[in-house]
């Protein structure tokens with residue numbers, strides 16, 4: 001029969017311990033000796049100790065990622081890409097400004113998803129004369145608003161109101177426009193990301209000046225051995241200079257680290273071997289999907305981009321986050337840890353964190369073997385923290401043998417754990 005457990009085991013703890021950070025952090029102390037451990041209280045609540053929502057969400061994310069990797073994603077010919085463009089902006093009622101805005105936003109969100117602001121701040125966006133360049137101008141604006149520091153190289157400006165408007169918008173943000181001749185031959189020292197928005201699906205032949213030199217600059221960048229020592233290259237829709245269908249025919253072209261395909265990948269994307277392939281341009285209406293038989297991965301939630309293909313294997317030791325938080329000193333925290341918990345919990349809820357009531361519960365059996373699992377907080381008062389479980393669970397067994405337990409809340413987005 002189900003019941004719930006409440007604990008006051010951590011009532012005397014000082015429950016304030018931010019993740020590793022430059023400021024002094026109070027310690028989490030287990031009470032010594034612990035109070036009356038865990039009280040088994042009769043209740044008729046159903047078993048709720050699982051974590052259905054995030055677990056299901058994880059499963060569905062894993063499934064959709066794997067599905068996207070496994071399923072044959074449609075690749076468009078140059079002709080079909082241009083046809084789709086025409087139909088979107090003809091019978092389907094879109095304007096070029098709208099599509100460009102959504103495309104540029106997709107590029108910016110994909111970049112921000114992979115290259116965290118804390119490690120990649122300065123972004124050089126090299127823009128070409130057509131709509132691919134326009135996507136770059138839009139992405140520059142969004143990246144600025146995300147907190148990045150964009151620099152734009154836009155050597156062949158198009159004298160149309162759409163483009164001059166985008167330039168004015170960037171100028172109003174004091175985003176620097178860098179002339180080609182002012183770019184250093186080696187971009188590594190000055191930029192943390194380089195976005196290639198020179199040419200998209202209308203590119204033909206061989207690149208003409210000044211884009212030939214700019215492409216060579218990116219080629220030299222991509223041959224630097226240690227990828228950690230150079231800015232990653234992000235290509236918008238097509239790696240500039242590649243044949244739209246055949247790819248890098250000469251083998252001497254740009255080797256981007258990331259490709260953001262728009263609407264649907266073009267045929268050349270089959271030759272892309274970099275670690276990050278994303279799809280953007282979340283505007284494809286059903287008449288286009290059915291006419292061209294488009295098989296594309298679903299966009300998760302409200303995202304403007306979705307990863308296509310395999311998730312790259314990560315070097316675990318390279319994962320790190322620079323925590324930037326206001327100072328937290330012991331004399332700033334409330335004397336009663338329950339009051340402090342309530343204040344922080346309310347802040348976590350107000351900040352819109354996903355399941356701020358999720359907590360890790362660690363129990364220990366009579367042999368001293370610890371076990372941890374996630375449970376959901378169901379209440380808190382001066383008596384302690386409440387969650388639900390049933391007599392048959394391992395945690396219930398452990399608690400009946402050993403009343404010591406620990407709880408951990410981890411509110412990553414707020415740099416707080418408790």
Ligand SMILES: NC(=O)C1=CN([C@@H]2O[C@H](COP(=O)(O)OP(=O)(O)OC[C@H]3O[C@@H](n4cnc5c(N)ncnc54)[C@H](O)[C@@H]3O)[C@@H](O)[C@H]2O)[C@@H](O)CC1
Nearest residue numbers: 099100103129130131132199200201202204206207208237
């Ligand atoms: N429906 C879609 O698929 C959308 C497409 N968008 C973007 O639009 C791009 C296509 O835009 P455009 O058709 O304007 O074409 P591009 O941006 O691909 O390039 C066309 C421009 O490049 C020049 N050019 C072509 N070959 C050259 C060469 N060898 N040397 C020097 N210059 C050369 C042309 O004279 C023209 O000015 C897509 O790749 C994508 O980035 C987005 O803006 C919006 C939605």
Ligand SMILES: [K+]
Nearest residue numbers: 196199236238
């Ligand atoms: K490009």
